Amino acid sequence: MVMGILNVTPDSFSDGGRFLDAAHAVDRALEMVAEGAEFIDIGGESTRPGAAPVDEAEELRRVLPVVRALADRSAAVISVDTRKAGVARAALDAGASLINDVEASRSDPGLWRAVAAAGAGYVLMHMQGRPETMQAAPAYGDVVDEVGGFFRERLTRLQDAGVRPGQVLLDPGIGFGKGLDHNLALIRGLKMLSGLGRPMLLGVSRKSFIGRLFGAEPHQRLGASLACAVWAAGSGGGAVFRVHDVAATVQALRMREILDNHPNPDAKNHTP
Ligand code: PT1
Numbered sequence: 001m002v003m004g005i006l007n008v009t010p011d012s013f014s015d016g017g018r019f020l021d022a023a024h025a026v027d028r029a030l031e032m033v034a035e036g037a038e039f040i041d042i043g044g045e046s047t048r049p050g051a052a053p054v055d056e057a058e059e060l061r062r063v064l065p066v067v068r069a070l071a072d073r074s075a076a077v078i079s080v081d082t083r084k085a086g087v088a089r090a091a092l093d094a095g096a097s098l099i100n101d102v103e104a105s106r107s108d109p110g111l112w113r114a115v116a117a118a119g120a121g122y123v124l125m126h127m128q129g130r131p132e133t134m135q136a137a138p139a140y141g142d143v144v145d146e147v148g149g150f151f152r153e154r155l156t157r158l159q160d161a162g163v164r165p166g167q168v169l170l171d172p173g174i175g176f177g178k179g180l181d182h183n184l185a186l187i188r189g190l191k192m193l194s195g196l197g198r199p200m201l202l203g204v205s206r207k208s209f210i211g212r213l214f215g216a217e218p219h220q221r222l223g224a225s226l227a228c229a230v231w232a233a234g235s236g237g238g239a240v241f242r243v244h245d246v247a248a249t250v251q252a253l254r255m256r257e258i259l260d261n262h263p264n265p266d267a268k269n270h271t272p
Helices: 024-032 056-073 085-094 110-118 145-158 180-189 190-196 206-214 222-234 246-261
Strands: 004-005 039-043 078-079 099-103 122-125 166-170 201-202 240-245
Touching: 004 024, 004 201, 004 246, 024 039, 024 056, 039 056, 039 099, 056 078, 056 085, 078 085, 078 122, 085 099, 085 110, 085 246, 099 110, 099 201, 110 122, 122 145, 145 166, 145 180, 145 190, 166 190, 166 240, 180 190, 180 206, 190 201, 206 222, 222 240, 240 246
Parallel strands: 004 039, 004 240, 039 078, 078 099, 099 122, 122 166, 166 201, 201 240
Antiparallel strands: none
């Protein structure tokens, strides 16, 4: 499944603030739904490395009108990318049904209570450090083991807070306190992490590790972004892909499925 990224931030790295206006944001969301996105992830505060924090009133002002309008006009799952309990509560009230929390509720414990009270879905993402400094010197023993341990511990604590494992998607947090090798190991390790019994969400779209590998600017990273999604889906690990380029990702994932499932005309199967 594909989750389309809808940034409603003026400092968004890919959209250049063009979707600040709620009407334009809703149009882009509906376009992504038409392209095959089953989730729309609305974010009013950038959490990429070095981004500036946004106060709650401003985040609400950016996010809520879009949630309301989209809930009226689409059956897609509306996800809100927020670290704040107040934003989560208001968004769930306005028609969102999934909270994408890149902080795993380190900053605001009320967020888990809001998810529990609404019976909503929850994306539990791994991050080492804080967005301001996380890329300075990321270090792990075995990154896949450590992220798995983090998921296990937080799933237990979530359950204590009233959020059942069945409400949770897991995300290794590509680019959140990770070096190139860590990011690659986590993409390769998605299948193992999915052994925790929850669907895995992967966000690699246009991220800087691709730039490091290929010397490519964000708008030149589509090929590698698609390859990651196709590879992760083929590994049996990836379930939901958070992407900017919805149409291309849906096409790439469908093509992979067709190659996997379409019978040969002579009924022989030449795959090893
Ligand atoms: C993500 C994600 C997210 N990524 C979830 N939410 C971002 N669940 C925002 C870079 O290295 O992967 N999963 N919300 C965007 N964050 C980044 C991080 C963007 C790193 C770019 C980079 O370029």
